[in-house]
Amino acid sequence: MKVVKFGGSSLATGEQVQKVFNIIQADEDRKVIVVSAPGKRFSGDIKVTDLLKTYADQTIAGDDTTNIVLTILDRYQAIADFFGLKENKIIPQIKQTLLQLNRVHYPSFDHLYAAFMGHGELLNAQLIAYILQEIGQPAGFISPTDLGMIVAGSPRAARLDAASYERMHNFQYNPDKLLIVPGFIAYTNDGYAATFSRGGSDITGAILARGLQADLYENFTDVSAIYAVNPSIVPHPKSIEKMTYREMRELSYAGFAVFHDEAIIPVIEANIPINVKNTNDPTAPGTLIVPNQAITPTYPVTGIANDDRFAALYLHRYLLNREVGFTLKILQILASYNVSYEHMPSGIDDMTIIFDKSQLTPTIKAHISHDLYQTIAPDELEWLDDYAIIMIVGEGMQRNISTLNKITDALAQANINLPMVNQGASQISTMLGVPVDQMNEAVKVIYEAVF
Template structure:
């Protein structure tokens, strides 16, 4: 028997009808014995996620504003799920106790209750034991996982239960207080369990059938990605093509556990399998592409720069002091360009430029803003000569000006910088070059 950790996102548990789909999915495969759930998400476009309502509840608490209307929305959502499914969980009592205790609760504890109450209801509905993440997941103050403590607690739980429902998103610190991950952290919880349990597969059920080769808002009916490596996923996710919380990759990758992205509303779809090695042949030389606007470049020129030891380091240290992350550094003999996120220097750009001039006295310094980055990703590219040439030739034919080029040393990623106004067209051109027959 295989061991599967199965995680259901907020859209998969948003209401009673979604709970029924979850039950059908779990009961369809006896290997799905360990279930992780998020807090209920939106039921429709103008609805609210339970976690958002809990953050709002906490804001009312902090500013001493009456929160009864917000609390009623939260309470009604859970009670409606309970009553529609005919469950017996006396959830009103715990919810009312929480509301009465708001003044003594931390923000993290309040916002974690969406997953907590959802898991309680799901456990009864599936007939599984409920295991509280607060009793298992140990989180250090820097938000990293205390793997030793978490492993010991989870192994003990597994000795007691061969199946359970587990709330995602939170754990406890060494002092016993609730701590939460960043939004979407339920994905991370599932990956932690999969790692420690040495699962055969980690299923992540959401409201899309896996990853697509390009943004469907830009490319009409893009091809699905059936298989992708962890490293390819990281490259695409960084540029915004995200279905999975990026921190969920590492615990699974460490034990080479495949992550299977699946659609709760269309369980028959193949989805996307994420693993480092795959025997499935690739139809196209690229795996996918994604783009993101909002970047800015600082070009620095200095005669005989190559003879000045530490010149680039001095420039980068200025950006470090202003807490600015570096995206790319294309360089020449006497010049280099630092590409940064424009939002990170929005309030400090002139101070940064002044400090660079003071520190290294460049002969020329120029700033170009409104740059978009487009990453073309594919492990197959490194084995097929000429792909970079095809990409640049295709953009040239369409008169798209490239302001920056960067290629990963493993040759799985070619990133180009273009004007923001050319972002969508760049993605279309590259997609049509490599994917459309």
């Protein structure tokens, strides 16, 4: 049995939905279908999820929401019209649900946003199930709660209650009927809507693959494979046929857009392979993501990822390595401002702490600097806001000791500075810190050096 997730671009129009139906019908093992909200139809278009956020904003502000409701409804109406469903029960039902959203009392604005934005997937799943039934395909909408999924935590960053897996294991479904499940949205024990964080529909798909003990988790998007590097930086890069879970996680963390790095944890824990495929080219093999032990590396490097969302704090103090509790004092200061760190490479007298800069404001940085001067008295302290990270990842790097030399030599010849080089603890990755304005050129140089 396969759990199959379709992204927003795969479901943006009636034409795209027809492609999805063709894919489903081409393989009888595709039984559980996880759907996203309709995405962008063209450059400059607005995703339904973003339209729902506008609806939530206007509701909170007390504005007239008539136009935004009609705009959202039109997106679903256009898909229904493509299949000739001029007179149907589903569109009035969707309209009523949309109108009801701003008549409900929510415990907080976060609960309100979760309910509004999660309905993009929920309404699309209901629409897809209805259309399938109308064209003669046995299918039914099923809510996450009916499957046994219960979540807790923040309304907009929900986490799965671990007991949900046992409930999903015991779920009985008709193998002759497709299950259409909304991604992104789930419900708490109290019945409140909640949404997963970034990559929410991917998280739902991975949870269901594990919970329903799927043989394969297929994730359909708008690319025919995962590429070894960002195609907007290096034209026509090498595609990746097969990679390991930990390669995918390392690359996702540092900028690969295919998966948020947390999204595939459920299938990793269950050792379920993932196949990333293209809705617009479904016969292409795509990229297979497999357990760490299920691959023999062909190349030292599998992929190169980059991201400029980071900031760094450089500290210098003589003999910092000899002071017991030195790092603990720093971490306690960061924790007091609810700031987590990403990496902390250090030397005998120096330390660089790397952060996701979305956590930092000028005020927080000033407070951290003040407390550090008071507590550890550094000889030097400098914030580096112009900071990008490049991650070079590959299972084969463990057995190819010359790879890093090739990379650093090539960067030196290109006159690209490396403020930081950090060999990953996993031994399958190397992290480089570079100035933001040299990031893209550095990625090109590294790609040429290793591929």
